[in-house]
Amino acid sequence: MLQRMLVVVSLLLAISQPALCASQASSLFPQVAMVKNVMPAVVGIGIDKRTRVGYRFSGNDSYWNEFQKYYKQEEKQFRQKGQPQWEKGQDTITVEDIAVVGSGFIVAKDGTIVTAQHVIDGHRSVYITTWDNKVYRAKLARQSKEDDIAILTMEVGGGSFPFMPMGNSDNLEIAEPVIAIGNPFGITFTVTSGIVSALNRTLGEGTRKLIQTDAPLNPGNSGGPLLNLNGEVIGISDAIYSPGKGVDGEAFNVGLAFAVPVNRAKDLLAAATPAPGSGSGGGVYLGIGLKNSAQDAVVDSVDEGSPAARAGMEPGDLIVGVDGRRVAGADAVLRLLRGKKPGETATLTIARGEKLMEIRVRLSQREEG
Numbered sequence: 001m002l003q004r005m006l007v008v009v010s011l012l013l014a015i016s017q018p019a020l021c022a023s024q025a026s027s028l029f030p031q032v033a034m035v036k037n038v039m040p041a042v043v044g045i046g047i048d049k050r051t052r053v054g055y056r057f058s059g060n061d062s063y064w065n066e067f068q069k070y071y072k073q074e075e076k077q078f079r080q081k082g083q084p085q086w087e088k089g090q091d092t093i094t095v096e097d098i099a100v101v102g103s104g105f106i107v108a109k110d111g112t113i114v115t116a117q118h119v120i121d122g123h124r125s126v127y128i129t130t131w132d133n134k135v136y137r138a139k140l141a142r143q144s145k146e147d148d149i150a151i152l153t154m155e156v157g158g159g160s161f162p163f164m165p166m167g168n169s170d171n172l173e174i175a176e177p178v179i180a181i182g183n184p185f186g187i188t189f190t191v192t193s194g195i196v197s198a199l200n201r202t203l204g205e206g207t208r209k210l211i212q213t214d215a216p217l218n219p220g221n222s223g224g225p226l227l228n229l230n231g232e233v234i235g236i237s238d239a240i241y242s243p244g245k246g247v248d249g250e251a252f253n254v255g256l257a258f259a260v261p262v263n264r265a266k267d268l269l270a271a272a273t274p275a276p277g278s279g280s281g282g283g284v285y286l287g288i289g290l291k292n293s294a295q296d297a298v299v300d301s302v303d304e305g306s307p308a309a310r311a312g313m314e315p316g317d318l319i320v321g322v323d324g325r326r327v328a329g330a331d332a333v334l335r336l337l338r339g340k341k342p343g344e345t346a347t348l349t350i351a352r353g354e355k356l357m358e359i360r361v362r363l364s365q366r367e368e369g
Contacts, residue, residue: 031179034231035191040162041106042181044129044188045119045138045152045223049099095133103182103224104128104152105233106163107269111136111154114265115223116238117143120150128154130161131189142289144300147264148238150223151289164225167232169261172196172211180215180237180257182224192216194257201258203239210258211235217257226259235259270334284342284363288313290330297333311361314352321349337363 102119106112113128120126120140128136136154143150154161176196184190194215201210213226217237226235241256268289287306291298297319302309321327322336323346340346342365350357 031177031193031229034227034229035179035181038164038225038227038231039181039189040131041164042131042189042224043104043106043113044098044100044183045102045104045115046098046100046127046129047123048093048097048125048127093127093135095129095135098127098129098135100129100183100186100188100220102220102222103237105181105225106161107166107233107265108163109160111156111159111161112141112163112269113138113152113154114233114236114269115150115152116236116260117145117148117150119223120152121145126152128152129188142268142301142303144264144268144289144291146291146300147260147268149236149260149265149268151265151268164227165232166262166266167228167230167234169211169234169263172199172228172234172261174198177229178213178215178234179227179229180213180217180221180224181227182217182221182237184216184218184220186220190221194255197256203241203258209261210238211261213257213259214255215257216255221257233262235262236265267330267334284337284340284344285365286337286346286361286363290319290333295329297327297330307361307364311359313348313350313359313361316352318351319348320351320356323347324349 102115104113104115104119107114120138126138126140128138130136136156138152138154141151141153174196177193178196179191179193181189181191192215194213196211197214198212199209201212202208203210211226211234213235215226217240221237222239224237225233226237228234236259237257238260239258240254241258242254285307287303287308288299289301291300299308299313299315299317299319301315302313319327319333322333325336327333327336337346340363342363344363346361346363348359348361350359
């Protein structure tokens with residue numbers, strides 16, 4: 001009898017407790033306000049699902065299965081040749097036409113986006129979906145396959161977008177709380193949480209010194225932000241380890257997820273960052289991406305039509321000197337170049353194969369927007 005009375009009293013107490021209002025929830029759980037603040041800067045990376053080409057989450061689509069069966073070779077060639085480009089003149093596309101296959105986040109008010117390189121790899125047409133259900137065509141600005149990072153720009157004139165601050169991934173501590181936002185399996189703007197489980201992890205022969213987290217990540221989260229509780233991006237969701245596969249053959253989360261430290265994205269963005277003392281314009285622009293390495297400054301990509309491309313620089317070039325000063329590592333190259341102004345010339349000493357050469361590059365001013 002006493003036990004029944006205790007149960008009844010417990011139930012009455014539970015029923016009588018008022019639900020938390022929004023302001024109370026925000027005060028008790030500060031991450032609520034933080035997520036509300038950063039969510040508009042999260043984006044979906046998608047493709048036109050009307051074409052289906054390269055769609056990675058096609059489900060039980062019999063036509064697509066037949067396409068894969070009989071045209072694997074053609075698809076492979078397409079992926080090798082293709083890269084995200086603007087396709088002006090096409091019919092209007094809406095958010096309903098987009099299949100979201102990955103995630104990303106805006107890092108500047110002009111709409112510059114960071115995502116994972118493997119999300120956009122091989123897709124000729126890539127689209128951005130935003131929190132307010134708008135769609136923009138995207139173009140690849142630069143990438144690092146070694147670090148699995150891509151920088152995209154949006155086809156928009158003079159826009160002003162909400163963007164996320166980037167923290168310092170070198171200051172991370174094991175057991176620090178983190179929050180991930182992304183689009184797992186195309187289920188957009190999903191928030192999950194966890195902790196930093198370990199640092200400096202390596203996955204097989206892939207990207208090294210990754211952040212390990214138990215925040216639930218799944219296919220579609222790739223490229224999305226991993227945030228600290230201050231709302232700063234400290235990692236880019238990249239991969240999961242799964243001992244098996246679920247429905248449709250996709251891997252699923254078991255608490256072992258990995259993110260690329262955000263400082264590597266900051267290095268990739270640095271070549272397009274305004275140089276100190278360069279005036280009110282868009283800053284100095286060379287047009288290369290460098291592999292993230294403390295020992296070598298290897299050119300990972302060269303922007304089409306950029307000063308570097310016009311000077312004859314190529315992916316794979318090893319920069320060993322800038323203006324007669326020996327350099328070791330990407331940071332040293334970027335530091336010297338950012339000290340210059342648009343219109344000035346930089347003399348780069350390049351090792352290409354067994355040849356050592358000097359290339360003079362006239363730096364230009366990056367266009368805003």
